[in-house]
Amino acid sequence: MGEIEGVVVEGIKTMPDDRGFFREIFRTKESVLESVSQLSTTMSYPGVIKAFHYHEKQDDLWYCMKGMIQAVLFDQRAAATTKGITQVITMGEHKPVTLFIPHGVVHGYKVLGNEPAWLVYATTRVYDPQDEFRLAHDDANISFDWTVKPR
Secondary structure (H helix, E strand, O other): OOOOOOOEEEEOOEEEEOOEEEEOOOOHHHOOOOOOOEEEEEEEOOOOEEEEEEOOOOOEEEEEEEOEEEEEEEEOOOOOOOOOOEEEEEEEOOEOEEEEEOOOEEEEEEEEOOOOEEEEEEEOOOOOHHHOEEOOOOOOOOOOOOOOOOO
């Protein structure tokens, strides 16, 4: 396990006050995304594993606004110096980060804890089913043990 070339994990500053808090998630001039074509959200129940898939053309920027997830990335890009590397990121309401996933990097996640997870993600392209390639959550090439609890 290690860090995958082109993957960016950025901490998000939380500005709390007596009314709640404020978080800035995305700024166009400072973003690793070259453009935003679609903004989507998904909710998944505790223990759910949504894995794996990748895109050949689309980059993703993830933010888990509620709950906690364990994001698992695998670099299968032939020309990447990190080909064959798996990267694991724990993220969510108690660890606010954005996660940039470049095209070609396989990705998925597991919902941690006892609460649903709400993931908001921006993509560089409008969803195209022809650009979504699926792998099993237990794909032998990735060989990730989903039962191991993150630290």
